[in-house]
Amino acid sequence: MTGAFDTHSHIQDPKLLADFDGVLQRATAAGLEGIALCGYDAPSNALALELAARSPLLFPTVGFHPHEADEVTTAMLDEMATLAALPEVVAVGEIGLDFYRNLSAESAQRSLIDAQLEIALAVRKPVSVHSRSAEETIFDHLGPYSAKAREQGLASPGVMHCFGGTLAQAEPYVAAGFLVSIACPITYPANETTRDLVRGLPLRSLVIETDSPYLPPQGRRGQLNEPAHVIAAAKAIAEVKDISLSEVLERTTANARQLFQIAQPAGVAA
Numbered sequence: 120m121t122g123a124f125d126t127h128s129h130i131q132d133p134k135l136l137a138d139f140d141g142v143l144q145r146a147t148a149a150g151l152e153g154i155a156l157c158g159y160d161a162p163s164n165a166l167a168l169e170l171a172a173r174s175p176l177l178f179p180t181v182g183f184h185p186h187e188a189d190e191v192t193t194a195m196l197d198e199m200a201t202l203a204a205l206p207e208v209v210a211v212g213e214i215g216l217d218f219y220r221n222l223s224a225e226s227a228q229r230s231l232i233d234a235q236l237e238i239a240l241a242v243r244k245p246v247s248v249h250s251r252s253a254e255e256t257i258f259d260h261l262g263p264y265s266a267k268a269r270e271q272g273l274a275s276p277g278v279m280h281c282f283g284g285t286l287a288q289a290e291p292y293v294a295a296g297f298l299v300s301i302a303c304p305i306t307y308p309a310n311e312t313t314r315d316l317v318r319g320l321p322l323r324s325l326v327i328e329t330d331s332p333y334l335p336p337q338g339r340r341g342q343l344n345e346p347a348h349v350i351a352a353a354k355a356i357a358e359v360k361d362i363s364l365s366e367v368l369e370r371t372t373a374n375a376r377q378l379f380q381i382a383q384p385a386g387v388a389a
């Protein structure tokens with residue numbers, strides 16, 4: 120059976136880093152074959168690169184989370200752009216807009232996402248997008264960007280990480296070529312919105328993630344999440360779509376590899 124690909128994690132979080140070897144061992148035992156290790160500020164970007172160098176399972180991404188928008192300087196963006204160009208970096212992210220917690224001013228968040236979309240285009244890499252209470256607004260930025268990314272020949276302009284919107288809200292992104300990433304909250308009994316979203320989207324538009332150490336699956340709520348638990352999201356997708364777990368893993372892992380421009384293993388059709 121194809122292994123799972125966790126398209127969004129933060130193993131550099133001190134709570135997971137304290138058990139880094141254990142986290143990777145359990146991920147391997149659960150059959151994972153890739154984990155995106157996503158930066159969100161300058162120290163976590165540097166750490167994503169440093170940790171990814173220690174395991175072939177880990178693929179780093181670099182970017183500034185919208186919460187950082189009031190703090191990010193031009194010099195910090197220049198430094199991030201240099202890291203983003205490194206061959207081992209698979210995406211720019213996580214970037215986005217967060218009008219739920221609003222930890223930075225809206226205008227600063229909008230300028231920051233635009234600057235980072237420019238960097239993604241310059242290095243020809245996809246973006247990993249955080250959107251909270253901004254599901255419609257963020258298309259103002261991602262729509263024009265995705266057209267340019269596709270002109271450049273990117274397989275996908277990016278991934279909507281932990282998408283919390285409805286099927287109707289997802290449709291413009293899917294039409295623009297974005298993948299929609301499903302996290303473990305799909306297992307929560309009250310989360311009919313995400314199950315409806317999955318029911319309505321084709322498997323070719325889906326990837327899976329944990330957002331570790333956040334968002335643990337049902338049965339582990341209140342605990343730390345880690346990449347091994349991404350299987351819970353895959354199982355929930357299989358149930359909702361009434362297909363096998365192996366089909367979900369095969370397709371979502373192929374989608375993740377295509378998104379991040381990672382060669383498919385020998386013998387696997389793209």
Ligand SMILES: [Zn+2]
Nearest residue numbers: 127157213330
């Ligand atoms: Zn995240």
